[in-house]
Amino acid sequence: MADLRLNEMKLGIGTWSWGDTLYWGYGKGYQEEDLKRVFHYCLEKGITFFDTAEIYGQGRSETFLGKFSQGINQSLYIASKFMPFPWRLNNKQLDRALEKSLQRLQRDALQLYQIHMPLPPLSVESWMEAMIRVHEAGLIEQIGVSNYSVEKMQKAQAVLLREGIGLATNQVEYHLLNRRIEKNGLMVAAKDSGIRIIAYSPLAMGVLSGKYNEETPPSGFRGRKYNRQFLHQIKPLLLEMGRIGVKYDGKSIAQVAINWVIAKGAIPIPGVKNLEQAQQNIEAANWTLSDSDIAILDALSDKVLEQ
Numbered sequence: 001m002a003d004l005r006l007n008e009m010k011l012g013i014g015t016w017s018w019g020d021t022l023y024w025g026y027g028k029g030y031q032e033e034d035l036k037r038v039f040h041y042c043l044e045k046g047i048t049f050f051d052t053a054e055i056y057g058q059g060r061s062e063t064f065l066g067k068f069s070q071g072i073n074q075s076l077y078i079a080s081k082f083m084p085f086p087w088r089l090n091n092k093q094l095d096r097a098l099e100k101s102l103q104r105l106q107r108d109a110l111q112l113y114q115i116h117m118p119l120p121p122l123s124v125e126s127w128m129e130a131m132i133r134v135h136e137a138g139l140i141e142q143i144g145v146s147n148y149s150v151e152k153m154q155k156a157q158a159v160l161l162r163e164g165i166g167l168a169t170n171q172v173e174y175h176l177l178n179r180r181i182e183k184n185g186l187m188v189a190a191k192d193s194g195i196r197i198i199a200y201s202p203l204a205m206g207v208l209s210g211k212y213n214e215e216t217p218p219s220g221f222r223g224r225k226y227n228r229q230f231l232h233q234i235k236p237l238l239l240e241m242g243r244i245g246v247k248y249d250g251k252s253i254a255q256v257a258i259n260w261v262i263a264k265g266a267i268p269i270p271g272v273k274n275l276e277q278a279q280q281n282i283e284a285a286n287w288t289l290s291d292s293d294i295a296i297l298d299a300l301s302d303k304v305l306e307q
Contacts, residue, residue, distance in 0.1 A: 011285040012049030014269035019060025030273040038278045039068040051269045053081035066106035079112035084119045091130035114144035128159040144169035174199035176301045202261045202268035210253035237300045258284035
């Protein structure tokens with residue numbers, strides 16, 4: 001079963017963009033000082049869950065978190081991820097990767113360590129055996145996975161339960177424009193097994209923030225994934241999200257999107273690059289959408305995705 005602290009969490013912060021120059025353009029519009037301000041603002045507002053990975057910014061994300069957290073008295077919940085690259089042919093490489101992550105994070109142990117995705121050639125079972133090893137060594141408190149299907153999640157859970165541990169989390173993409181886990185049984189299976197869903201990209205890479213439209217689509221990879229035609233397609237959903245936000249003391253489209261994820265029982269971890277984004281995202285967690293508004297959003301989401 002998942003830890004009580006994890007069960008009580010409503011919101012975390014994703015740090016994929018922290019130090020990432022290739023995808024998110026670190027250094028162009030936001031710098032280390034911006035991220036440091038974000039970190040301390042989050043702590044002031046009671047947000048202590050930060051999710052990172054060894055590959056984010058080629059290790060810079062973990063390095064920033066380690067640097068920022070020095071001298072902090074608050075208890076942090078730090079989650080990182082191991083990438084099972086195909087050339088990692090021995091599960092003992094997880095031990096070495098975790099050691100490097102801990103060095104960058106300047107920590108003796110992690111609250112949560114996750115397998116980033118189920119890549120071949122090593123099996124789910126083999127990586128779980130490695131997770132058990134570092135758990136027993138006291139290097140990690142909880143074990144998670146990311147991007148795992150129902151079948152692979154249950155395989156991981158079965159291996160862990162034999163040792164009396166249990167799988168804590170499955171981190172997947174989940175938002176109003178991607179509801180696969182609702183349709184393929186993963187959300188129900190996770191809930192039945194006491195596994196928390198951590199939702200990355202709850203704003204669909206910014207598309208659900210309201211900042212993009214047909215005239216000003218996102219650039220790069222995001223622009224290819226969410227092109228002008230798609231932005232036209234989802235316009236009715238975004239308009240309704242805006243109308244719903246007005247009813248809750250003028251909440252933004254982004255805040256409605258994040259609150260919808262929370263209402264579904266998942267823990268959203270929106271990415272944050274500056275103080276304004278941090279303020280917006282954190283304010284998404286201190287109120288609750290009504291059941292009727294959730295139903296309206298579900299129906300509109302289904303309709304636009306069916307087109």
